[in-house]
Amino acid sequence: MTPLTALPLVVTWIVVLVAPGPDVLMILQQAAPRDADRDRAASDGHASAENAPNPRILGLWSALGVMTGNFLWMMGAVIGLGALIALFPAIVPILKILGGAFLTYVGLSGLWALRGASRGGPRVKVRRASPRRAYLKGLATNLSNPKALVFFSAMLAPFMSHGYPWWQTAILVLVFMAIGLAWFSMFAWIASSAVVVRWVRAYWFRVEVVTTCLFAVIGIVFIVDGLLGLRA
Numbered sequence: 001m002t003p004l005t006a007l008p009l010v011v012t013w014i015v016v017l018v019a020p021g022p023d024v025l026m027i028l029q030q031a032a033p034r035d036a037d038r039d040r041a042a043s044d045g046h047a048s049a050e051n052a053p054n055p056r057i058l059g060l061w062s063a064l065g066v067m068t069g070n071f072l073w074m075m076g077a078v079i080g081l082g083a084l085i086a087l088f089p090a091i092v093p094i095l096k097i098l099g100g101a102f103l104t105y106v107g108l109s110g111l112w113a114l115r116g117a118s119r120g121g122p123r124v125k126v127r128r129a130s131p132r133r134a135y136l137k138g139l140a141t142n143l144s145n146p147k148a149l150v151f152f153s154a155m156l157a158p159f160m161s162h163g164y165p166w167w168q169t170a171i172l173v174l175v176f177m178a179i180g181l182a183w184f185s186m187f188a189w190i191a192s193s194a195v196v197v198r199w200v201r202a203y204w205f206r207v208e209v210v211t212t213c214l215f216a217v218i219g220i221v222f223i224v225d226g227l228l229g230l231r232a
Contacts, residue, residue, distance in 0.1 A: 006172055009155055013176050016151070017183045022103060022218055023066045025211050026141040027184060030134045031059025031191035032200045032207075055197070058134040059188030065138025067180045070148065074173050077152035085149065092146055093229030099144030100222025106141070107216025114208055144222070 032055065085091050142148070156169065190196060200207050 006175070009172065010175060010179070012155065014179060014183075017180055022141050022144065022215065023138070023184070024187065025214055026106075026138055027059050027062045027066065027188050028191050029211055030062040030137070031055050031188040032196055056189065056192035057131060059192050060185055061131040061134040062138035063181070063184035063188045065135040065140075066142045066184055067177060068135075069139050069142025070180055071173075071177060072143065073148040074152050074156070074176065076149050077156045078169060078173070081149060081153070085153075090230065092150070093226040095146035096222045096226030096229065099146060100219040100224075100226060102140060102144045103215050103219030103222060105219070106137075107212045107214070107219060110208065110212030110215065114205070114212070144219075 156172070
């Protein structure tokens with residue numbers, strides 16, 4: 001393997017990473033607080049600002065969860081799960097339906113939490129996740145899209161079919177992971193910056209409605225796509 005051999009794959013991976021999707025939305029939800037968590041904690045009689053979760057840390061944990069999911073998809077492609085799906089194509093629609101159901105649940109539960117709120121009304125207390133919950137949400141969001149396995153299989157299978165040593169494939173996977181972690185961590189860092197947080201808090205209701213609706217819409221699209229795949 002030469003750098004020129006791997007370059008097209010790396011470029012393709014970067015393009016896929018920067019495209020907006022559920023992973024980015026989940027990290028944004030964790031890293032950019034909709035409500036003034038620390039400000040509210042400071043004035044709460046039974047909580048303290050020091051004990052309030054740090055949104056930046058939550059965003060980084062969510063990013064780690066996303067990349068853990070990507071790593072599992074990569075490993076699935078390496079061990080040949082893509083070929084298994086090619087033999088049993090009905091698996092993909094079922095996975096799409098399950099993943100779509102999760103994303104729809106995330107969206108609808110977020111909208112339910114906003115019930116009765118309005119632009120000038122009282123703020124809704126958004127349940128802030130712990131680092132563990134943020135990690136699991138990032139992981140589950142990434143694993144909700146089974147197309148990732150097809151994508152990585154298409155990317156890595158031709159590469160592995162040329163008979164390159166296993167350690168070169170491992171290096172390629174590590175490069176993918178390093179780039180993905182760098183990108184999502186940078187996004188979490190920016191999303192939790194003071195400028196973005198002030199903007200999100202100023203328009204918290206609109207941001208919450210848009211992000212939760214996008215989760216629901218993406219989930220419904222997954223479900224419909226899966227159902228159509230079952231009928232095909």
